[in-house]
Amino acid sequence: MRVLDSIKNNLFQPDKELEGAHYIFFKIFELFVASQAIYLMWYWGLYTLRISDVVLPLGLANYVDISFMHANNLPLWNAGIFSALVGFAFFRVGNKWLYGIAFLLLHFQYVARFSIGEIPHSANLIGFSILCIATGLIFFEAPDKRYKFILGSIIFFAGLGYTSAAISKLIGTGINWVDGRHLWLWIGEKGTDILSREGAWSPNFLQSLALKSIPIATIILMIGLLSEFFGFLLWFRKTRMFIVTALIGMHIGITLSMNIRFDAFVAELILIGYAWPFVIKKLWPEKSAYGKKLTRFI
Amino acid sequence: MKKTSSKPLKILGYMLLVNVLLVSTHLGEFWPFSIYPMFSQAGNPWTRAMITEISDEDSLTWETTSREALNGTPVSVKSLGVDQIDYSNFVSKTQNWTTSRLEALRYMIGEEHIQDRNFVIFKVNGRLSESDSVVIEYTPQFLFAADTTILNPYLNFNSSVVK
Numbered sequence: 322m323r324v325l326d327s328i329k330n331n332l333f334q335p336d337k338e339l340e341g342a343h344y345i346f347f348k349i350f351e352l353f354v355a356s357q358a359i360y361l362m363w364y365w366g367l368y369t370l371r372i373s374d375v376v377l378p379l380g381l382a383n384y385v386d387i388s389f390m391h392a393n394n395l396p397l398w399n400a401g402i403f404s405a406l407v408g409f410a411f412f413r414v415g416n417k418w419l420y421g422i423a424f425l426l427l428h429f430q431y432v433a434r435f436s437i438g439e440i441p442h443s444a445n446l447i448g449f450s451i452l453c454i455a456t457g458l459i460f461f462e463a464p465d466k467r468y469k470f471i472l473g474s475i476i477f478f479a480g481l482g483y484t485s486a487a488i489s490k491l492i493g494t495g496i497n498w499v500d501g502r503h504l505w506l507w508i509g510e511k512g513t514d515i516l517s518r519e520g521a522w523s524p525n526f527l528q529s530l531a532l533k534s535i536p537i538a539t540i541i542l543m544i545g546l547l548s549e550f551f552g553f554l555l556w557f558r559k560t561r562m563f564i565v566t567a568l569i570g571m572h573i574g575i576t577l578s579m580n581i582r583f584d585a586f587v588a589e590l591i592l593i594g595y596a597w598p599f600v601i602k603k604l605w606p607e608k609s610a611y612g613k614k615l616t617r618f619i
Numbered sequence: 620m621k622k623t624s625s626k627p628l629k630i631l632g633y634m635l636l637v638n639v640l641l642v643s644t645h646l647g648e649f650w651p652f653s654i655y656p657m658f659s660q661a662g663n664p665w666t667r668a669m670i671t672e673i674s675d676e677d678s679l680t681w682e683t684t685s686r687e688a689l690n691g692t693p694v695s696v697k698s699l700g701v702d703q704i705d706y707s708n709f710v711s712k713t714q715n716w717t718t719s720r721l722e723a724l725r726y727m728i729g730e731e732h733i734q735d736r737n738f739v740i741f742k743v744n745g746r747l748s749e750s751d752s753v754v755i756e757y758t759p760q761f762l763f764a765a766d767t768t769i770l771n772p773y774l775n776f777n778s779s780v781v782k
Binding site: 329332333335368371372373374376377379380383428431432435437438439440441442444445446447448449452453456460461466469470473474477478481482483485486488489490492493494497498500502503505506507508509510513514516517518519520521535 | 624626627628630631634635638645647648649650651653654655656657658659660661662665667668669670686692693694695696697698700701702703704705706707708709711712713719720723726727729743745746747751752753755
């Protein structure tokens with residue numbers, strides 16, 4: 322029980338008195354999430370216009386024939402309605418369920434866009450963030466409680482996701498997962514993707530290094546697995562900054578070794594992993610006090 | 620340290636419960652809920668896909684080959700406005716190549732791009748060899764030309780010339 326108490330006290334910080342800098346940070350964070358979600362809605366919506374067949378139904382598409390979103394302009398209407406809802410919700414104009422409805426539209430856009438075989442995870446944290454903001458606004462009224470629940474729950478699911486990814490690897494392959502030859506195989510796979518995407522590919526410095534030596538490739542995988550496994554340390558304030566730095570390093574390593582970019586994921590990790598309200602207060606001690614006026618937008 | 624009220628924890632608990640229920644009944648994925656299973660199966664052979672362009676249909680050979688001996692020039696699918704991962708999954712995960720599935724692939728690539736060009740659709744297979752190296756093989760699947768789709772005659776498809 323002490324561990325559970327520690328987790329909830331670290332996630333929700335009940336004893337913490339919020340200051341103006343916290344609310345300034347919150348609206349910057351929310352602006353980031355909202356703008357990323359709107360961007361994804363339009364990006365996915367425009368691409369969905371090219372899709373005419375369902376290969377792999379995901380999410381609610383298992384129960385609703387998602388082909389109604391294909392071969393017409395519905396994805397663009399969906400993106401437009403989503404943008405308007407999120408725009409109103411950001412300024413807390415209208416019903417507290419707006420983000421909840423927007424989340425549902427986002428889910429439909431995702432399953433319509435990714436009905437042809439790919440299951441990307443780069444937008445999962447943005448999806449979780451919209452869900453947690455929606456839940457926070459629906460169930461809490463006080464600005465400080467909304468702030469604490471929304472950020473605490475997002476951090477919880479981010480940490481859970483990384484640790485879950487590591488456990489999936491240990492269950493799927495075992496400790497042998499870190500065998501450097503596995504990295505060789507993935508470099509070949511991702512190299513093929515780049516060759517197909519760009520029409521040309523040759524290995525970069527890190528890939529060449531890994532391909533020359535099994536021990537080096539093994540060390541790269543080992544660092545990655547350990548960083549993921551300890552993702553749950555995000556839940557604790559004292560370790561958050563260190564594990565988020567390790568995770569960002571891991572993502573940079575994945576980009577260099579496997580050409581997989583998680584830009585929005587990393588940007589959000591930077592936002593939730595470091596003490597930005599403290600930085601804002603230190604840099605602008607007087608101006609940050611005005612952040613209290615933002616409470617009506619929390 | 621003051622204890623937090625139970626409401627945030629209860630709501631988080633319900634969200635976690637929904638998370639567990641959805642991922643456990645949907646093969647680990649119900650966006651945005653996921654167990655993040657990517658790369659969990661290490662060392663398995665993989666299949667991807669790519670496109671090459673050949674000058675004329677007669678220069679096409681249907682044998683499986685290496686990158687060095689690849690038939691034609693690799694085409695950037697990005698330049699065609701196609702997402703590589705989508706394209707690759709579409710080609711590699713389709714089990715039964717029906718006429719409508721082939722039409723959907725042509726639609727994805729864009730008929731406008733095929734009007735005056737000959738595209739060869741490849742499956743690319745990678746595996747670890749016993750001598751600790753990665754073997755990558757390229758197998759032509761179809762030829763897409765302006766008004767023609769030809770299937771590799773050496774592969775086991777249900778029909779020969781679809782269009």
